[in-house]
Amino acid sequence: MATQVSTPTSVQSQIDGKTITIETGKLANQAHGSVTVTLGETIVLVTAVMSSRPRAEDIDFLPLTVDYEERMYSVGKIPGSFFRREGRPGQDGILASRLTDRSIRPLFPKGLHNDIQITLTILSSDQENPPEILGMIGASAAISISQIPFNGPVASCRIAYIDGQYILHPTYEQSKESTLSMVVSSSRDAILMVEAGANEVSEEVILEAIGKAQDANSATIDMIEDLTRGVGKPKVEVEYDQAASDAIIAKIKEVVGSRWDDLLSRNPGMYEMDDGEHEISALVTEQLKDDYSKNAIAEGFKAVFREAVRGRILQQHVRSDGRALDQVRPINCETGILPRTHGTGLFTRGETQVLSIVTVASLSLKQTIDSVGPDNTRRFMHHYNFPSYSTGEARRAMSPGRREIGHGALAERAISPVLPSEDDFPYAIRIVSECLSSNGSTSMASVCGSSLSLMDAGIPIKAPVAGIAMGLITGDDGQYAILSDIQGIEDFLGDMDFKVAGTSAGVNALQMDVKTTQLTPSILKEALEQARQGRMHIMGKMNEAISESRTQMSEHAPKMIRMKIKVEKIGALIGPGGRVIRAIIEETGTSINVEDDGSVTIGGVDSAMLELAQSKVDALTRELAIGDIFTGKVVRMTNFGAFVELLPGKDGLIRNGDLGDMEEELTEGTELTVIVREIDSQGRVNLSRKALFGDDSPPAPRPDSGPPRDRGGDRGGDRGGRGGFGGGRGGDRSGPPTRGPGGPGGPGGGGRFQGRR
Numbered sequence: 001m002a003t004q005v006s007t008p009t010s011v012q013s014q015i016d017g018k019t020i021t022i023e024t025g026k027l028a029n030q031a032h033g034s035v036t037v038t039l040g041e042t043i044v045l046v047t048a049v050m051s052s053r054p055r056a057e058d059i060d061f062l063p064l065t066v067d068y069e070e071r072m073y074s075v076g077k078i079p080g081s082f083f084r085r086e087g088r089p090g091q092d093g094i095l096a097s098r099l100t101d102r103s104i105r106p107l108f109p110k111g112l113h114n115d116i117q118i119t120l121t122i123l124s125s126d127q128e129n130p131p132e133i134l135g136m137i138g139a140s141a142a143i144s145i146s147q148i149p150f151n152g153p154v155a156s157c158r159i160a161y162i163d164g165q166y167i168l169h170p171t172y173e174q175s176k177e178s179t180l181s182m183v184v185s186s187s188r189d190a191i192l193m194v195e196a197g198a199n200e201v202s203e204e205v206i207l208e209a210i211g212k213a214q215d216a217n218s219a220t221i222d223m224i225e226d227l228t229r230g231v232g233k234p235k236v237e238v239e240y241d242q243a244a245s246d247a248i249i250a251k252i253k254e255v256v257g258s259r260w261d262d263l264l265s266r267n268p269g270m271y272e273m274d275d276g277e278h279e280i281s282a283l284v285t286e287q288l289k290d291d292y293s294k295n296a297i298a299e300g301f302k303a304v305f306r307e308a309v310r311g312r313i314l315q316q317h318v319r320s321d322g323r324a325l326d327q328v329r330p331i332n333c334e335t336g337i338l339p340r341t342h343g344t345g346l347f348t349r350g351e352t353q354v355l356s357i358v359t360v361a362s363l364s365l366k367q368t369i370d371s372v373g374p375d376n377t378r379r380f381m382h383h384y385n386f387p388s389y390s391t392g393e394a395r396r397a398m399s400p401g402r403r404e405i406g407h408g409a410l411a412e413r414a415i416s417p418v419l420p421s422e423d424d425f426p427y428a429i430r431i432v433s434e435c436l437s438s439n440g441s442t443s444m445a446s447v448c449g450s451s452l453s454l455m456d457a458g459i460p461i462k463a464p465v466a467g468i469a470m471g472l473i474t475g476d477d478g479q480y481a482i483l484s485d486i487q488g489i490e491d492f493l494g495d496m497d498f499k500v501a502g503t504s505a506g507v508n509a510l511q512m513d514v515k516t517t518q519l520t521p522s523i524l525k526e527a528l529e530q531a532r533q534g535r536m537h538i539m540g541k542m543n544e545a546i547s548e549s550r551t552q553m554s555e556h557a558p559k560m561i562r563m564k565i566k567v568e569k570i571g572a573l574i575g576p577g578g579r580v581i582r583a584i585i586e587e588t589g590t591s592i593n594v595e596d597d598g599s600v601t602i603g604g605v606d607s608a609m610l611e612l613a614q615s616k617v618d619a620l621t622r623e624l625a626i627g628d629i630f631t632g633k634v635v636r637m638t639n640f641g642a643f644v645e646l647l648p649g650k651d652g653l654i655r656n657g658d659l660g661d662m663e664e665e666l667t668e669g670t671e672l673t674v675i676v677r678e679i680d681s682q683g684r685v686n687l688s689r690k691a692l693f694g695d696d697s698p699p700a701p702r703p704d705s706g707p708p709r710d711r712g713g714d715r716g717g718d719r720g721g722r723g724g725f726g727g728g729r730g731g732d733r734s735g736p737p738t739r740g741p742g743g744p745g746g747p748g749g750g751g752r753f754q755g756r757r
Contacts, residue, residue, distance in 0.1 A: 008023055008024070008025040008026040009023065009024055009025050009227065009230055009231050010022060010023035010024075011223045011224075011226050011227045012223070013219055013220060013222070013223040015157070015168055015169060015216050015219055015220065016167065016168035016169060016216065018039060018040075018168070018169050019039070020037065020038070020039050020134070020137070020169075020220070020223070021037070021038040021039075022035050022036070022037050022038075022137070022138070022141050022223060022224070022227055023035060023036050023038070024036075024141075024142075024145060024227065024231055025231065027045055028045060028047050031047035031048060031049050031142070031146075032047075032048055032049050032050055032146040032147060032148060032233075033047065033048035033049075033141075033142035033143055033144070033145045033146030033148065033233075034046070034047045034048075034142060035138050035141045035142050035145070035227075036123070036138070037134040037135070037137050037138040037141070038134070039129045039134055039169065040126050040128055040129040041124055041125075041126035041128075041129075042122075042124060042125050042126050042128070042129040042130070042131050042134060043122075043123045043124040043134075044120055044121065044122055044123065044131045044134040044135045044138055045120075045121045045123050045138075046118065046119070046120050046121075046135055046138030046139050046141070046142045047118070047119045047121075047142060048116070048117075048118050048139070048142040048143045048146050048148060049116070049117050049119075050114050050115065050116045050117075050146070050147070050148045050236075051114045051115040051116075052114075053114065054113040054114050055113060055114070055115050056113075059113050059295070060113075060295055060298060060299055060302075061113070062105065062108050062112055062113065062116070063113065063114070063115045063116065064101065064104075064105055064108070064116045064117075064118070065115075065116070065117045065118070066097045066098075066100045066101040066104075066117075066118045066119075066120070066139070067089075067097060067117070067118070067119045067120065068089060068093040068094070068096040068097040068100070068120045068132070068135065069086070069089075069093075069119060069120065069121040069122065070086065070089065070090070070092075070093050070122050070371055070372050071086065071121060071122050071123065071372070072086060072370070072372070074122045074123055074124050074125040074372050075125045075127055075372050077370075079370060080368070080370045081370065090369065090370065090371055091369075091405055091409060092132075092369070092371050092373060093371070094402050094405045094406070095132075095405070095406060095409055096120070096131075096132035096135060097120075097402065098402055098406045099132060099136060099156075099183060099185075099193070099195060100118065100120065100132075100135060100136045100139050102185075102192075102193045102513050103136055103139075103140075103154055103156055103185035103192055103193045104118070104139055104140060104143065104150075104152070104154060106192055106514070106515055107150055107151040107152045107154060107187070107192075108149065108150060108151070109149050109150075109151060109238045109240070110238075110240055111238045111239065111240030112149055112238050116148060118139050118142070118143070120132075120135035120138065120139065122135075122372050125372040125373075127172065127372070127373065127374045128171045128172060128173075129169070129171060129172075130158070130171075130172060130175070130373070131372065133156055133157060133158050133169065133183065136156035136183075136185065137155060137156055137220055137224075140152055140153045140154045140155060140156075140224055141153065141224045141227060141228075144224055144225075144227070144228045144232065145227060145228050145231050145232045145233065146233055147233040147234060147235055147236050148235070148236065149235050149236055149237075149238050150235070152187065152224075153187070153221050153224040153225065153228070154185055154186065154187050154192060154217075154221075155185070155186065155187075155216075155217035155218070155220035155221045155224065156183060156184065156185040156186075156193075156217065156220075157169055157183070157184060157213050157216045157217055157220070158170060158175065158181065158182065158183050158184075159180075159181075159182050159184065159209050159212060159213045159216075160174050160175050160177075160178035160180065160181050160182075161178055161179055161180035161201065161205055161209060162174060162177055162178045162179070166208070166209060166212050168212070168213070168216050172373060172374050172375075179198060179199045179200075179201050180196060180197075180198040180199070180201045180205060180206070180209060181196065181197050181198070182194065182195070182196035182197075182198075182206070182209050182210070182213065183195045183196070184209075184210055184213035184214060184217065185217070186213070186214045186217045187221070187517075188218055188221055189517060190514070190516075190517040190518075190519060191210065191214065191512075191514055191519055191524070192513075192514050193512065193513055193514065194210065194510065194511070194512040195510075195511050195512075196413075196507075196509060196510045196511075197413035197416070197508070197509050198417070198502075198506070198507050198508050198509065198510075199417040199506075199508065200417065200463075200502060200503055200505040200506030200507070200508060201506045201507055202506050202507070203507065203525070203528040203529065203532060206507060206510070206528065207521065207524065207525055207528065210521075210524070211521065245296075245299070245300065245303075248288070248292055248296055248297065248299075248300040249300045249303050249304055251288060251291075251292075251300075252284050252288070252297075252300045252301055252304045253304055255283065255284050255287050255288065256280060256283075256284065256304060259280050259283075260280070260304075260305070260308035261308070263276040263277075263280070264308065264309070264312055264320055267320070267321050267322030268320065268321070269321065269351065270351050270439045270487070270488065271392075273320060273489065277305065281301055284297060284301055285297055285301075305493070306493045309489060309490075309493050310473050310475070310493060310494075311475075313325075313473045313481050313483070314473055314475045314479050314480075314481055317481065319483065319490065320487075320489055320490070321350075321487065325481055325482060325483055325484065326482075326484045326530055326533070326534065327484065327485070328349070328468070328484055328485040328534055328537055328538060329349050329350030329351075329352075329485055329487075330349070330350060331347075331348065331349050331538060331541040331542075332346075332347075332348040332541075333345070333346065333347055333348075333448070333452055333541060333542050333544065333545035333546075334346040334452075334545060335452050335453070335455070335456035335545055335546050336456050337355075338357065340556055341357050341358070341359070341554070341556075342357075342358055342359050342360050342457045342553070342554045342556060342557040343357070343358040343453045343454060343455075343456040343457025343458070343459070343554065344356065344357050344358070344452075344453050344456055345448075345449040345450065345451065345452025345453035345454075345455075345456055346449065346452070347445050347446075347448040347449040347452060347542075348437075349441075349445055349448075349485065349538075350439060350440070350485075350487065351437055351438075351439035351487070352435075352437060352438055352439050352440055352441060352442055352445050352487075353435075353436045353437040353445070354433050354434065354435050354436065354442055354445040354446045354448075354449040355433070355434045355436055355449060356431055356432070356433045356434075356446060356449030356450045356452065356453040357431065357432050357434070357453060358429065358430070358431045358450070358453040358454055358456075358457045358459070359429075359430045359431075359432075360427040360428070360429055360430075360457065360459070360553075360557050360558065361427065361428045361430070361558060361591075361603070362427070362428065362558065362560070362591035362592075362593055362601060362603035363379070363422070363426055363427065363428050363593045363601045363603075364428075364591050364592075364593040364601075364603075365428045365591075366378060366379045366428045367379075367381055379422060379428055379429065380412065380415070380416055380419055380428075380429045380430075381412070381428075381429070381430045381431070382408050382409070382411050382412035382415060382430075382431045382432075382433065382446070382450060383400070383408050383430070383431070383432045383433070384400075384404050384405075384407045384408035384411065384432075384433045384435070384442075384443070384446055385400070385404065385432065385433065385434050385435060386403070386404050386407075386435045386438070386442065387434075387435065390435045390436060390437050390438040390442070391438050407442070407443040407446065408433070408446075410443050410447075410499065410501075410509055410511050411431075411433065411443060411446045411447045411450055411467075411501070411509075413508065413509040414447045414465055414467060414501035414502070414508045414509035415431070415447065415450050415451065415454070415465055415508075416508075417462070417508050418451075418461040418462040418463050418464075418465055418503065418508070419454075419459070419461060419462075420459065420460050420461070420462075423562070424460075425459065425460065426560045426562045426601045427459075427558075427560055427603075429454075429459065431450045431453060431454070433445075433446035433449055433450060438488070439487050439488050440469065440485070440486050440487035440488045440490065440491055441467075441468070441469035441485065441486060441487075441491075441499065443467070443469070443499060443511075444466075444467030444468055444469050444499055444501060445467075447465055447466065447467035447501045447509075448465075448466050448467060448538060448542060450465075451464045451465040451466065451542065452542060452545065452546060454549070455546045455547075455548060455549045455550065456546060456550065457549075457550070457553060457554060457557065458549055458550040458551065458552055458553035458554065458557075459549055459553075460549050461549055462503075463503040463504065463505065464503065464504075464539055464542055464543065464547065465501060465502065465503055465508060466501065466502070466503075466535050466536075466538040466539040466542060467499060467500065467501030467502075467509075467535065467538075468484065468485055468499070468500055468501075468531055468534040468535050468538060469485065469486050469491070469497065469498065469499045469500075470482060470483065470484060470486065470496070470497075470498040470499075470500065470527050470530065470531050470534075471483035471486035471490045471491065471494040471495075471496055471497065471498070472494060472495045472496035472498070472514075472516070472519065472523070472527065473490075473494055473495060474495050474516050474518045478518075480518070480523060482523070482526055482527050482530050484530055484531070484533075484534040485534060494515075495514065495515045495516035495518070495519075496512065496513070496514050496515065496516070496519065496527075497511075497512070497513045498510070498511075498512045498513075498527055498531070499511045499512070500528070500531040500532075500535065501535075502535060503539075504536065504539060556605070557605075558591075558603045558604055558605050559603065559604065559605065559607060559610055560601055560602065560603045561601070561602045561603075561610055561611075561613075561614050562599065562600070562601050563599075563600050563602070563614065563617065563618070564598050564599055564600070565598045565600055565617070565621040565622075566598055566621065566623070567596075567597065567598045569598070569620070569621035570594055570596075570598060572620050572621060573594060573600070573617060573620050573621050574594065580620065581594070584613055584616050584617065585613075587612075587616075588604065588609040588610075588612050588613040588616070589604060589606065589609050590602050590603060590604035590609055590610060590613040591603045591604065592613065592617065600617055600621075602614055602617065619647055620647070622647070624646065624647070624650065624652075624676055624679060624685055625676065625679075626676050626677070626678065626679060627675065627676060628675065628676045629673065629674070629675050629676075629692070630644070630646045630652075630673070630674055630675075630676070631671060631672070631673045631674075632644040632645045632646050632652075632671070632672060632674070633645055633669055633670065633671055633672070634666060634667065634668050634669060634670045634671075634672060635651060635668065636651075636668065637666070637667070637668055640655055640656060641653055641654050641655040641656050641658075641659070642654055642659075642666055642672075644672055644674055644687060646676075646685065646687075650685070651685070652674070652676065652685035652686065652687040653684070653685065653686055653687060654672070654674055654686075654687040654688065654689060655686070657690075658677070658686075658687065658688040658689055658690050658691070659689050659690070660689050660690040660693055661693075662689060672689065673689070673692065674687040674688060674689050674692070675687065675688055675689075675691050675692050677691060
């Protein structure tokens, strides 16, 4: 049977001066829906496929899978892994999958239990226009033109705020420069998903950005609808008997009676609520199991449970645990509870508890990223763990899932703006947040715990960061209730999960998922203000434990020295095959990171070894200057003097008249302390010993050479040639003082000052 080939069809739209093209009928035509979305030279292929029947008769959820496939050929790269092929998605790919999933999942009809798979494949990436938003648009378009039931379309865009201007579909560089980078997904009438990273922006800026993004999404929806009218397939009917559902709900209400009211009136905690729910559920199942299926009973019970909890909030403004709508649960904060870690913060809010631990290390331990984007390293990492015991469950321990990675990235975005720059604080930073107990919003608790741990570690953050999760309950006739600090049951049964994190000056990160079409701009504005008040309350409790970074880092944390060398000296430091730098690392036990611009970061716990490593790097890479003092070995004798090795590959001449009392006993291999007296126009170096130990005064440096640099002292000895690489921890400080601006024990130096005259 011949394969049917469709005629390519495309639509275009201009949004903020950028042309977005959606095309179908050319690639992957056996998928139920297939489109390519193009912006610039970035092209994403999106396919949608649905199974012919439900996965099983008794499931009560939508088995939707979104896969984001980054192909390294899209940027002309071969993968850096051992197998040289793409493996499991990285963090950026998983976050892109979550963005797409959260945007489209609310729009599938109730009762649809068929397997649905959406695959986003990056075919071409110009490393200027990010592909994830194109994939989100493509997912909506591919589903819309397929036979898959869908209450869409939905559209998505990223909006950036730079210097008072809003930019739609910004480039990577524009997003990096912006104070707000936000992804908004919306239908024509309602906001469905918001995800943002920011740098202390105001709530007003956020609201205006959401409005502008929603306007842009309307133009994209027009484009998808045009395509659907041309090539869309008839939708599959979803079998869902609403009348039967209403009948079983009525039966369940008869069985339950006043039991829900009795339970909720006691303002139960999490475990009491769970026990009461299981008891009522068992009673309902026992009485109705002969008349209805297990799945029908479970679905009906959930509806009755939802109505009971939500109704009490809407009508009495009292939550299941007895709190007022804007009330935050009791908070306790502690720091420094683990003796060997670099910094710890324990944040407890109600029955949610998170322990955050910070570790600092050399910049060489920055994470390497193998992705289609322009960034290839990450200096700050936040990892979030959610073990089963945190909810009192027993299940197999596995590697972090998409939820864990998403929550970790959210907290990472919230903390990143307050971290010191790499130049000011040359460390790689990793925070691990362990969720020890969970009853709502562990992600925001991890933000608070991370902020506490950073201050405990002595990392000079700009300001403390706190986070809060907001909820929403909507009813008939415009009724609504905004909830501060939602717990698990309110997240599960509510209409919105809105996480906001930031400092006292503004918002750093937010994430919003909405299950209702009743979220208006006025409700969103009210929710943001209530979130700000809650955030300030939480921050006040955090400040009682620690309000600013400690002045000293942990004794167990590595110390870092940052220095700059000339780019042309990098080769001398690294050496053939890396032998020179490896030798320094092995001898001193330090880490040494060299960047392309000549920045060198040396890290280690032992201060003496740090200074030794610094002196060796300095000896290999520094330029000679008049007035510098060295201890080096005589490498060649002549009739008119001796050549002394000052640096690897760099000798200086000391003439007989400048040797003083050493002239007669001088031989090859003799160690000699000298001062640079002159550097001629050809770079030849003339040395003197008399200027140090005789009657002469040390020479004054030329105006362009800077002050004389002493090479000994408290950091470990004078700087010498061959002696400089075998000099142990520093010089013998028993030698005579010099007449220079310091002694042979001044800063720098890797040689051994023996004090010989």
